[in-house]
Amino acid sequence: MEKYVHRRSDRHLPPVSLIVFAALLCGFALVNLFWPKRENSELENRKLAQMPVFSVKTLLNGKWQDDFSTYLQDQVALRDGWINLESAVNALAFGKTEESGILNGKDGWMFTKLFTVSTDTEKQLGKNISAVTNFAQRYPGRVTFLLAPSASDIYPEMLPANAPMVDEDAMLDDIFAQVQASGADVIDMRDDYRANKDQYLYFKTDHHWTPDGAYRAYQQFCTLKNLTPFDCNVYTKITVPDFYGTHYSATRRWNAQADSFSYYDLPNQMTVYKVNGEADYEPVKTEGLMNLAKLDTRDKYGAFLDGNNGYSVIEGNGTGSILVVKDSYANSFIPYLTANYAKIGVVDFRGLAYGLDSTIEKEGYDQILILYNFQTFISDNKVIYLDRPTTLK
Structure with missing residues (x-):
């Protein structure tokens, strides 16, 4: 009868290797323990998890463990380097073209992914279009609507x-047609941008x-309003x-290829304002x-108009007044308007959750410009504040 002799596997790590591995593991744990903790990640543009407050209740229901795990991930030593390494491996080894809802395109281009429009977004878009059209009907001859197309619509190649991006052109055609039917002026930049x-x-x-x-969008606005454009010279x-960027x-x-941008040194x-009601x-x-000061941070674009304030007023060099209702696309557009208006009001509904009639x-604004980009406009649940008619008491 054949006998089987049990031999100890030669695949076990030798003691020296075990010691080195344990030393590295302990060493990394010590580095993590004393590594400086951060409140924010500039590159990720978000707050990082902090050490959770311990309690018996959160320990028993598992919340403390989950929060502690998130804390360890957010505060790991050399976090930025690890994330960069993961991104490189995903791209080079696995050919990954999507990360966190962003598409990595050709020649360094990055695009916001929009493959489908959900039912909720379709409903919100309907409400937003109605808000704009109703607002335009309340202010006949005074409203201009500028909806900037996505970069993916101009550079699909x-x-x-x-x-499989959504058919943005068809959606823009429908939006512009409905807004124009309400009597508002519409600025469609697609032909100009493609040319x-x-x-x-x-x-x-x-x-x-x-x-x-x-x-270029501002120049189209000036042509529509018969205004002399801002002289860049x-x-x-x-x-x-x-x-x-984001x-x-x-x-x-x-x-990634770094971007750059220019601005003009204006004295305006x-x-x-703080919005109370x-x-x-x-x-x-x-x-x-x-x-x-924001030019020294990751969010350099936030330097324009000091970010997204609920309500602000700019002193211009022209005549008359205009109220701009906007998302952040307008922040680099609005400085050009100083050449044309004496007073420029700026409203961002993220900080002003009220109707605008009052x-x-x-303030006696003569004109109103509604300026958004396509992808924000279709899903923003604050555009509907336009459709809240009120009267100053």
């Missing part, structure tokens, strides 16, 4: 191969248009290099149109 797509219209690493792209042009923060693309002042606001600060009546 730069998308990853066979990316000038060799220019620097959109950032590659960010979801915004560039100030150059915004200027009159003021000093300052270029900001090494801009990595798309880069999401993908951490290993071979902007007063930012409908047509009820008080001044908080008066400053220039660029918050230069403000328009109180």
Whole structure:
């Protein structure tokens, strides 16, 4: 009878290897223990998890363990480097073209993924269109609607191969037709952008248009209103290099090409208000149109108009007044309006959750410009504040 002799596997690690592995593991744990903890991640543009407060209740229901695990992930030593390494491996080894809802396109382009429009988004879009059309009907001859197309709609050849993006052109056609039927003026930039797509219209690493792209839209606005455009030769042009935007923060693309942008050194002042209620606001600060301190942060685009304030008023060099209702696309557009209007009101519904009729009546705005980008407009649940007619008491 054949006998089987049990032999100890020679696949076990030798003691020296075990000691080295244990030393590395303990060493990394010690590094993590003493590694400086951060409150925010500049590159990821978000707050990082902090050490959770311990309690018996959160321990028993498992919340403390989950929060502690998140804390360890967010505060791991060399976190930015690990994320960059993961992004490079995903792209080079696995050919991954999507990361956190962003598509890595050709020639360094990054695009917001939009393959489908959900039922909820379709409903919201219907409400937003109704809000704009109803508002335009309340202010006949005074409303202009500018909806910026997505970079993916202007540069589809730069998308990853066979990316099934939604038919943005068809959606824009429908939106513009409905808004125009309400009596509002409509500015559609698609033909102009496609004819000038060799220019620097959109950032590659960010979801915004560039100030150059915004200027082309501003020129169309001036043509529509019979205004003389801002003269770029009159003021000093300052270029900001090494801009990595929101798309880069999401993908951490290993071979990302830095963007840059320019702004003009304007003397105009902007007063930012604290919003207390409908047509009820008080001044908080008066400053220039660029918050230069933000040029030293990751969110350099946030320097324009010092970000997204609920209500602010800019002193212009022209005549009359205009109220701009907007998302952040307008932030690099609005400084050009200083050449045409004496007073420029700026409303961002993220900080002003009220109807505008009282403000328009109180401040006497002559014109209203509604300026959004397509992907924000179709899903933003705050556009409906336009459809809240009110009367100043």
